[in-house]
Amino acid sequence: MHLTFLAWLRHLSRICGFDSASAFPPGHRHARTHWDVAYFDIASDTAPDQIERLLCAAIINTPAVFAHIVNPTPRMQRALLGVLDERMRRNGNPGDLVALLIAAHASADIEEALPGLHAAILDSDGETMAERVATTLAFLVQMPAPFDVIDMPA
Secondary structure, eight states: OHHHHHHHHHHHHHHTTOSBOOBOOTTSTTTTOEEOTTTOOOBTTSOHHHHHHHHHHHHHHOGGGGGGEESOOHHHHHHHHHHHHHHHHTTOOOHHHHHHHHHHTTSTTOOOSSTTHHHHHHHTTTSOHHHHHHHHHHHHHTSOTTOOOOSOOO
């Protein structure tokens, strides 16, 4: 009886939004995507589309939080790619952002944001991180807009 009451109380707390969500609901297209609640305070009753928008906004505002998402959705990856593209346009070094993307693609369950991205990242496996970043940037440079990571030596 006591365990049933606690289970019911947990369920009620989740559906009322008192808990923080750490993943999309079971059965959702991106159910394998999850995140560290210490970095993302998303109420458990938030709709999946809104969750994804909130996570993308967090990535755009603070790209380093991308490291705390396992199996980021293609939309989340595109948010990071947008920040990467913007940094390149401002003559900044995108190496740390590319490294985040490479780390995310270590998972076999990730859905790629751009055709061929996952294969390009896997092809560089075994190289140093600097080489992997350069290889991935060379791939991204070839992509059409909006990720036409500006003309740079590959």
